Amino acid sequence: MLWDDPVTKGLAKSLDVAALRQKVVAQNIANLNTPGYKRSYVVFSEELARAREKLSLRLTHPRHIPAGEIAGEPQVKVERSTSRRSDGNNVDLDQEMLDLVTNQLHYNMLAQKISERYATWRYIINEGRG
Amino acid sequence: MELFTSFHISGSALTAEKLRVDTVASNLANMQTTRTAAGGPYRRKTVVFAERLARVRQAPPSFLGRGVRVAAVVEDPNPPRLEYDPEHPDADEEGFVAYPNIDLAKEMTDLITASRSYEANTTVINTAKSLYLKALEIGRG
Numbered sequence: 001m002l003w004d005d006p007v008t009k010g011l012a013k014s015l016d017v018a019a020l021r022q023k024v025v026a027q028n029i030a031n032l033n034t035p036g037y038k039r040s041y042v043v044f045s046e047e048l049a050r051a052r053e054k055l056s057l058r059l060t061h062p063r064h065i066p067a068g069e070i071a072g073e074p075q076v077k078v079e080r081s082t083s084r085r086s087d088g089n090n091v092d093l094d095q096e097m098l099d100l101v102t103n104q105l106h107y108n109m110l111a112q113k114i115s116e117r118y119a120t121w122r123y124i125i126n127e128g129r130g
Numbered sequence: 131m132e133l134f135t136s137f138h139i140s141g142s143a144l145t146a147e148k149l150r151v152d153t154v155a156s157n158l159a160n161m162q163t164t165r166t167a168a169g170g171p172y173r174r175k176t177v178v179f180a181e182r183l184a185r186v187r188q189a190p191p192s193f194l195g196r197g198v199r200v201a202a203v204v205e206d207p208n209p210p211r212l213e214y215d216p217e218h219p220d221a222d223e224e225g226f227v228a229y230p231n232i233d234l235a236k237e238m239t240d241l242i243t244a245s246r247s248y249e250a251n252t253t254v255i256n257t258a259k260s261l262y263l264k265a266l267e268i269g270r271g
Contacts, residue, residue, distance in 0.1 A: 015265075018261075019136075019261065020193060022136050022257070022258055022261055023135050023136050023139060023193055023195070024193060024195065025254065026135075026136045026139040026140050026197075026251075026254045026258065027139050027181075027193075027195035027196075027197065029140070029143065029247075029250050029251055029254050030139050030140055030142060030143035030146075030197045030198045030251060030254075031143075031179070031181050031195075031197075031198050032143075032247050032250065033146075033147075033150070033179050033198075033243065033244075033247055034179040034180060034181050034198055035178070035179070037181055040193070040195065076192075076193045093250060096250075097250065097253070100253070100254060100257050101257075104257050104260065104261060107261050107264060108264050111264045111265060111267065111268050114268050114269075115267065115268050115269060115270070118268070118269045
C-alpha cells in the first residue's frame with residue numbers, strides 16, 4: 001500500500017522516538033535538584049543500525065539500493081556510573097539543553113519530511129495540478 | 131503514551147522549584163524570629179526532592195518518569211546562633227538569645243539555583259509546545 005511504505009513508517013517511528021526523547025530530557029531537567037537522581041537517555045540509532053543490518057531486501061540488480069523497514073524499538077537507559085555532585089545527581093544542564101535543542105531540530109526536520117511526502121501524494125492524486 | 135506527559139513533567143518541576151523559592155523566602159523573612167508555635171527560635175527549612183514515577187507499567191517503549199515531587203520539607207538540625215543581648219525578652223538566664231541559624235549567602239545561592247532551574251523548565255515547556263505545534267502542521271499545505 002502506498003501509505004505505509006517503509007520510508008513513511010520509518011519517519012513516523014523516528015518522530016515517536018523524538019517525542020520520547022523530549023520527555024526523557026524534560027524528566028532529567030525536572031530532576032536537576034533531586035538527590036541521587038541518575039539521568040536517562042534514549043538509545044535508538046544503534047537499534048536502527050542493527051535493524052538495518054538484519055533486514056535487507058533481496059536485490060535483483062547490483063545497482064539497486066538496499067532498503068529495510070525500521071523494526072528496532074527505542075530504549076530508555078539510565079546513566080548510573082557517574083556523579084556530578086556530592087548528592088549523587090549526574091544531570092548536566094548544559095548537555096540536557098543541548099539535547100533539547102538538537103532534538104527539537106530533529107523533530108522539525110522529520111515533521112517536515114512527512115509533510116512533504118503527503119504533499120507529493122496530493123500532487124499525484126490531483127494529477128499534477130497542485 | 132499520554133499526549134502531554136512532557137508538560138506534566140516540567141510542570142511538576144515548576145511547582146517543586148517554586149516551593150523551594152517559597153522556602154528561601156520563609157527562611158529570609160524569619161532570620162530574626164525567636165518565637166515559633168513549636169517553641170524556640172525559627173529553624174531553617176529545606177525541601178527534599180524525589181523523582182516521581184508512573185504507577186502503571188506501559189507497553190514498550192515504556193518511560194516511567196513523571197517529573198519530580200517534594201518528598202519532604204525538613205528543618206535544619208543545627209543548633210541556633212546564640213547572641214548576647216540581656217535586654218531581649220527571649221534572653222535566657224545568662225543573657226543569650228537564640229536566633230535562627232540562617233546563612234544569608236547559602237539562602238541566596240539556593241534562591242538563584244531555584245530560579246535558574248525554574249527557567250530551564252520553562253524552556254523545556256516552550257520546546258514541547260513548539261513540537262506539538264509542529265506536529266499539528268503535518269499534512270497542511
